[in-house]
Amino acid sequence: MxxxxxxxxxxxxxxxxxxxxxxxxxxxxxxxxxxxxxxxxxxxxxxxxxxxxxxxxxxxxxxxxxxxxxxxxxxxxxxxxxxxxxxxxxxxxxxxxxxxxxxxxxxxxxxxxxxxxxxxxxxxxxxxxxxxxxxxxxxxxxxxxxxxxxxxxxxxxxxxxxxxxxxxxxxxxxxxxxxxxxxxxxxxxxxxxxxxxxxxxxxxKKQAAAQQRSAAPATPGAAATPSAVPAANEEAPETDAAEEAVVEDTKQPLADWTVASGGRLGFTARWNGEAIDGRFSRWRAAIRFSPDELAGSTIRVTVDLASADTGDGQRDDSLKSSDFFDVGAHPNAIFSARDIRHLGGDRYEARGTLDLRGASKPATLRFTLQIDGDRARVSGTARIDRTAFGVGQGEWAATDAIAAGVDIAFSFTATRPAS
Structure with a gap:
């Protein structure tokens, strides 16, 4: 049948x-x-x-x-x-x-x-x-x-x-x-x-995000957000007189600091108003620093761009492509600074250059620093304009979908040789 x-x-x-x-x-x-x-x-x-x-x-x-x-x-x-x-x-x-x-x-x-x-x-x-x-x-x-x-x-x-x-x-x-x-x-x-x-x-969520942005009050401390190109006439604030009265023999000499494992280097881009958070899992820093010898202090941070991680493998592969980081031709981003200024208290500013995707532009980061003996805790922020470095080619070059400004945030601990 x-x-x-x-x-x-x-x-x-x-x-x-x-x-x-x-x-x-x-x-x-x-x-x-x-x-x-x-x-x-x-x-x-x-x-x-x-x-x-x-x-x-x-x-x-x-x-x-x-x-x-x-x-x-x-x-x-x-x-x-x-x-x-x-x-x-x-x-x-x-x-x-x-x-x-x-x-x-x-x-x-x-x-x-x-x-x-x-x-x-x-x-x-x-x-x-x-x-x-x-x-x-x-x-x-x-x-x-x-x-x-x-x-x-x-x-x-x-x-x-x-x-x-x-x-x-x-x-x-x-x-x-x-x-x-x-x-x-x-x-x-x-x-x-x-x-x-x-x-x-x-x-x-574009419309809802746009409404939220228009209704959102100004972010507290927004004026302190570092710019990729600081104003030419910007001067560091004066420090308190008590901070300047440092006894000569208590000054800390320049030292090479070693960044401990567990630090974080993150970034936030905005896509139609929605924050996309990511981080770089591989980066290294060469820091020669003393709060009493800022004129001789230097910072150099090298970032492996292929280590970008936003929690989405397909999006991360897009970031590595020629339209964005172009890691085949430019595998690393490098921030170098020799102009480090004290802003008062535990706040500092480092002015230098960022080399990214074959372009070198002025960049500034601000950070807080707490030194306890031979151990330091550091955290800070910066903001860069991705379009200044050509990050985003073709249809991605416009800023109506992906905003030009990208926020950088970092935190780590470091140690120096015992004095």
């Missing part, structure tokens, strides 16, 4: 693919707008879902070839032909759509590693940039074809079920062996829910 229902494996794969495809179509519509963290996250999810659809479709094809299935429905030749064409076009969409998307990622100008759902690495195709435009055209065509096929497939199933009275839905709807009205309504609701989820996931 021929099978009257599809196997549970076929049913499960059918509905998984259907829901993912509905979600993917709606998510594709949401891949528009200004660059933002939400848009970036949508793209990464879109890639992951696409590869999932590809793998599930290959599994579904294997089941179709090797597992028995119900016979085709009776009817005029044209309806059977149309049903067969729709099914095979669906397979074309579910295979060619993800493959062309894979080609787009593999040939993109900015190379971003694909991590399926942020966990599983997925390789790029070894193809040239000439594949990009054809893949883009085909990928878009597959999306529109999928929408048309969805409409035809649903209309055909409902036609067989209610107009012709044939139990088509019972063969594919899970656990439906009698009347499938309730199950069909539930299935349509699931598909509609998948569309809605794809359209609404990662809502764009």
């Amino acid at each position: 021929p099978a009257q229902r599809y196997s549970y494996t076929a049913i499960t794969l059918h509905w998984l693919i259907a829901l993912l495809l509905a979600f993917q179509i709606a998510l594709g519509w949401a891949l528009e707008g200004n660059n933002s963290p939400e848009l970036f996250a949508r793209y990464q999810l879109h890639k992951s879902v696409g590869i999932t659809i590809l793998l599930l479709t290959l599994a579904r094809l294997a089941v179709r070839l090797f597992v028995s299935r119900p016979p085709a429905s009776d009817g005029p030749a044209w309806t059977r032909t149309l049903a067969s064409v729709v099914h095979w076009l669906f397979y074309l969409v579910m295979i060619l759509g993800p493959i062309t998307g894979w080609l787009l990622v593999s040939t993109a100008r900015v190379e971003v590693q694909t991590l399926l759902y942020g966990v599983i690495p997925w390789p790029h195709m070894p193809v040239g940039r000439s594949w990009h435009e054809p893949a883009e055209s085909i990928h878009g065509a597959m999306a529109w074809l999928a929408i048309g096929l969805f409409a035809l497939h649903i209309a055909g199933a409902l036609r067989h079920q209610w107009l012709l009275g044939k139990p088509e839905l019972q063969r594919m709807v899970p656990f439906a062996r009698g009347k499938a009205v309730g199950a069909a309504i539930g299935a349509l609701a699931l598909v509609g829910g998948a569309f809605a989820a794809g359209d609404s996931i990662y809502p764009d």
Whole structure:
């Protein structure tokens, strides 16, 4: 006897693919707008879902070839032909759509590693940039074809079920062996829910962030935020007279300080008003310093730009690319300062230059310093203008999406040889 229902494996794969495809179509519509963290996250999810659809479709094809299935429905030749064409076009969409998307990622100008759902690495195709435009055209065509096929497939199933009275839905709807009205309504609701989820996931926070920025009061101490290019006539504040009355024999000589492990060098960029925090896990500092010999004190910090970590592997790979840090050509950023000034109390300022991405610009950082014997605790901040160093090329050069100002924050402990 021929099978009257599809196997549970076929049913499960059918509905998984259907829901993912509905979600993917709606998510594709949401891949528009200004660059933002939400848009970036949508793209990464879109890639992951696409590869999932590809793998599930290959599994579904294997089941179709090797597992028995119900016979085709009776009817005029044209309806059977149309049903067969729709099914095979669906397979074309579910295979060619993800493959062309894979080609787009593999040939993109900015190379971003694909991590399926942020966990599983997925390789790029070894193809040239000439594949990009054809893949883009085909990928878009597959999306529109999928929408048309969805409409035809649903209309055909409902036609067989209610107009012709044939139990088509019972063969594919899970656990439906009698009347499938309730199950069909539930299935349509699931598909509609998948569309809605794809359209609404990662809502764009740009407008809310802009309103928050406009309503936010001035940040206390904002005037003390260091600038990448300090004013030429800026002078260090005068210190208290008591601080200047230092007995000569208690002055601390210049010493080379060793930075202890566990220090932090972080940065904060703003993407459509939303703060994106990161840090550099590899950096080193050569510090020769004495609060009593500032004229001879020097600071040199070398940062391994490839160690940038924002908590998102794909975004971190983007930072390493030629559009941002270009670590292949410029692996390190170097801050050097010889002009160190006392601002009063435990506050200091270091003026120097920052070499980043092949550009050298004036930069200033301010820090607090507490020395206890031969151990010091240091924390400070700086702000740089990324556009002055060319960090952000092409579409990323504009400051409407990613702000020009990037805040730097650091803290560490250091020791000097015992005196």
